[in-house]
Amino acid sequence: MLYYTAPMARTYQKKSGKAVSNLASAKGAKLIGPSKSTKKGRNRGKESLKARILKWFGVMMLCGIVAAIFFAAGGYLGLVRSVGELGEPQVTSSHPTYIYSEPVGEAAGTTRVIGTIFEGENRKAASVDEMPASLLDALVAKEDARFREHVGVDVAGIMRALWVDIRAGEAVEGASTITQQYVKNAYLSQDRSISRKLKEATISIEIERRYEKDKILGMYLNTVYFGSNAYGVGAAAETYFNKSVDDLTLSESATLVGLLWSPSTLGADPDAAAYQRNLVLEKMFKAGYISRQDHRQALDEALPEPWPKAPMIESGLTGPPEIGDFAETVREELVNEYGAATVLQGGLSVYTTLDLKAQMGAREMLYGPAGFLAYPDDPDAALLSIEPETGYIRTMVGDRDQESQFNLATQARRQPGSSFKPFALIAAIEQGVDPQTTQFVSEKKRYTIQDAEGRPEKWNVDNFEEEHRGPITLEQALWFSDNSVFTDLVMNVDGKGLENGPEAIADVAHRLGVTAELDTSNPSIVLGSQEVSPMDMATAYATIANGGRLMSPTGIRRVVQNEGEETEKILREEGDRPEGEQVIDPEVARAVTEVMIGDVTRGIATKANLADRPVAGKSGTSENFFDSWFVGFTPNLVTGVWMGYAEGGATLEGLLALDSRTQQGPIAPPTVIFQTHMQRVLEGEPVEEFEGVEGPQIMADDVDQNPNSSPSPEGMVPATNQPANMQQPSAEAVPGPGEATNPIPAAPPVPSPVAPAGAPTVDPSGGAAAVQYGF
Numbered sequence: 001m002l003y004y005t006a007p008m009a010r011t012y013q014k015k016s017g018k019a020v021s022n023l024a025s026a027k028g029a030k031l032i033g034p035s036k037s038t039k040k041g042r043n044r045g046k047e048s049l050k051a052r053i054l055k056w057f058g059v060m061m062l063c064g065i066v067a068a069i070f071f072a073a074g075g076y077l078g079l080v081r082s083v084g085e086l087g088e089p090q091v092t093s094s095h096p097t098y099i100y101s102e103p104v105g106e107a108a109g110t111t112r113v114i115g116t117i118f119e120g121e122n123r124k125a126a127s128v129d130e131m132p133a134s135l136l137d138a139l140v141a142k143e144d145a146r147f148r149e150h151v152g153v154d155v156a157g158i159m160r161a162l163w164v165d166i167r168a169g170e171a172v173e174g175a176s177t178i179t180q181q182y183v184k185n186a187y188l189s190q191d192r193s194i195s196r197k198l199k200e201a202t203i204s205i206e207i208e209r210r211y212e213k214d215k216i217l218g219m220y221l222n223t224v225y226f227g228s229n230a231y232g233v234g235a236a237a238e239t240y241f242n243k244s245v246d247d248l249t250l251s252e253s254a255t256l257v258g259l260l261w262s263p264s265t266l267g268a269d270p271d272a273a274a275y276q277r278n279l280v281l282e283k284m285f286k287a288g289y290i291s292r293q294d295h296r297q298a299l300d301e302a303l304p305e306p307w308p309k310a311p312m313i314e315s316g317l318t319g320p321p322e323i324g325d326f327a328e329t330v331r332e333e334l335v336n337e338y339g340a341a342t343v344l345q346g347g348l349s350v351y352t353t354l355d356l357k358a359q360m361g362a363r364e365m366l367y368g369p370a371g372f373l374a375y376p377d378d379p380d381a382a383l384l385s386i387e388p389e390t391g392y393i394r395t396m397v398g399d400r401d402q403e404s405q406f407n408l409a410t411q412a413r414r415q416p417g418s419s420f421k422p423f424a425l426i427a428a429i430e431q432g433v434d435p436q437t438t439q440f441v442s443e444k445k446r447y448t449i450q451d452a453e454g455r456p457e458k459w460n461v462d463n464f465e466e467e468h469r470g471p472i473t474l475e476q477a478l479w480f481s482d483n484s485v486f487t488d489l490v491m492n493v494d495g496k497g498l499e500n501g502p503e504a505i506a507d508v509a510h511r512l513g514v515t516a517e518l519d520t521s522n523p524s525i526v527l528g529s530q531e532v533s534p535m536d537m538a539t540a541y542a543t544i545a546n547g548g549r550l551m552s553p554t555g556i557r558r559v560v561q562n563e564g565e566e567t568e569k570i571l572r573e574e575g576d577r578p579e580g581e582q583v584i585d586p587e588v589a590r591a592v593t594e595v596m597i598g599d600v601t602r603g604i605a606t607k608a609n610l611a612d613r614p615v616a617g618k619s620g621t622s623e624n625f626f627d628s629w630f631v632g633f634t635p636n637l638v639t640g641v642w643m644g645y646a647e648g649g650a651t652l653e654g655l656l657a658l659d660s661r662t663q664q665g666p667i668a669p670p671t672v673i674f675q676t677h678m679q680r681v682l683e684g685e686p687v688e689e690f691e692g693v694e695g696p697q698i699m700a701d702d703v704d705q706n707p708n709s710s711p712s713p714e715g716m717v718p719a720t721n722q723p724a725n726m727q728q729p730s731a732e733a734v735p736g737p738g739e740a741t742n743p744i745p746a747a748p749p750v751p752s753p754v755a756p757a758g759a760p761t762v763d764p765s766g767g768a769a770a771v772q773y774g775f
Helices: 006-016 023-027 036-084 133-143 155-168 178-186 194-210 213-221 233-241 250-259 270-286 292-300 321-338 340-344 356-367 417-430 474-479 483-491 501-512 523-527 534-545 586-601 670-681 767-773
Strands: 097-100 113-117 348-352 380-386 393-397 439-442 445-450 456-461 470-473 556-561 569-572 616-621 627-634 637-644
Touching: 097 321, 113 321, 133 178, 133 213, 133 250, 133 270, 178 194, 178 213, 233 250, 250 270, 250 292, 270 292, 321 340, 321 348, 321 356, 321 393, 321 556, 356 380, 356 393, 356 670, 380 534, 380 670, 393 670, 417 474, 417 483, 417 501, 417 523, 417 534, 417 586, 417 616, 417 627, 439 474, 439 483, 445 483, 456 483, 456 523, 470 474, 474 483, 474 586, 483 501, 483 523, 501 523, 501 534, 534 586, 534 616, 534 627, 534 637, 586 616, 616 670, 627 670, 637 670
Parallel strands: 097 348
Antiparallel strands: 097 113, 348 556, 380 393, 380 637, 439 470, 445 456, 556 569, 616 627, 627 637
16 A cells, blocks of 8 residues: 655656646745645654554564464374374174074074175275285275375375366366375265365374385275175175185276275176276286286186175165065064164174974975965965964965065955954853853844944845754854854854954954954954954964963064174073963863864864874855965964965955865865974974863874765864754855855864875975075
């Protein structure tokens, strides 16, 4: 800034050539205004004020600069001191939540991984000693050719990159060394501030001072991302080549280094990954790390198929498709108990209750080439086996589509038909109704009930193939699956039935373990009109088999977090489960079990018998034959079988071999599937009888079939057990609106100690399953 004084003004005027030095003397005029001395004094005052302002401003600026210098120096010295205290960052390995089967052999170590759950970083480190020289050389050739010469910061590289950027007019080449990249990954954030770059350079120099070059390369490779959720070179080697780091070839080493150019893209594109690998190999050859022969051989090596070879997906559940339904059930249980974050971040070892041999055998029995439902157009099935005393799920098979996201065993809601009648029987026993003496008339019935809006409507009930048995006991009605007797029970005909029948039946079902909502506004609940899942039915029957004590079903025995590490923690031990809840009286459970044994030894479910092994159970079929069931149990194992079409809305009419006058199809019914599965699973196990049950628990083997007897859908019962006034079916009889599998039984077949004719002969302990799982 210029301050113009009087002399300066005169000088300016002289230069202009339009003024003289003394205007007063030239014209003789008298000068008007302040005297020269007065003006000088005033100008000096103004100069003094401005000078003082400038002076103080300068002093303040100088102080600020000095303070900034000291502050920066202090920060720098502090950074240097902190760098001196740096430790090598701990690169911990992490793994998915592993789901294991029961041991397939005698030793505990024979468990098999049947599923993995993960939504974290699949991180695995490797020591420098494990890393082949070709891997380290490839990294140097690709990322930092002067790595072995510089001290952490490559000044020559910075100048070269700057010159390239200036010529291009934009930032096209980086100048960070491998050491700087490692520091950024391990110690600092990813921001682009000057302070971060200063820290990065300072720490890099200290890292170079403290560690050998190969050590730095190894630390870098353990912290970088290789794509496909592989963090660290150990995880990358397993993900892309399914091998350990020390087994990597030259070509594989170059491939992994090439992935660093764009991990997410190249990790999913084998052609692009091969192209980048070739660029790395070319640089290695030009740098003298490999010979021309090695170069050519590495170029000829193909990438594995599929690519990656063994990926760990970024989230979700993976595992063998044959076990997908069970593994998904375990995942849900884990999330409910420990939370999604704990499960998805990995680190859990989950030891399950699954009998892998039984599982594979059951699936082959159903859907294998020689299975009961081998053809694509055959119905689907769900099979569940549960230990009553523990609630352990031993087998779980859903529909044939292994890629389906819908689990028929746990999510399907289907009408259980007459397999629901034992719940009505329990309600009756609890209300003092004696099933062995209380009689109702088996005949076509017509009731007046109220619809959903409270208006009266007619309800017509008949038995399958219009079988009318006259007066029979409630016990016999269960054996013969008589609809009309059980509707009298729920309607409380003559005051001999249930009070608040629908509500009482629903209450029993829920206490036993049925989780589905049940509508009690319609008495048809007694005929199994309410939709439930196979899991619900298996759980309820397991409660009966366990003396009325409900054990919530589980697929998990034991859960360990960080197993084998210093931070190992047992989250669940096998004995940690609660003892369950007593939901019905043990004597009531015993009484209903005794009646259900009769369904297998005397009723329509004789095809479910296991020769000398006692079985209790009940069959059921929904109206229009959309669903067919059998749920049964021995003292130590419950198995429920449902059959139908997964998409629903399609009938089984005419498909099942029920030995009925109208149902003589080619497909074995659920009773036969139950029998075949249970015989295999229990083979070699000691025979156990039901405690406290009176009367025979197995079928008599000295009764021949009566060729003149009336056919039954599930088997025969001795003629001596028929009511005296039993009516014979008419030739023109057709299925009524009720239970579709309830014709009159007659004489039992000769019990078979082995699977029935036509049953699958697959061996779950051999073939593909043996190869895959090491049976």
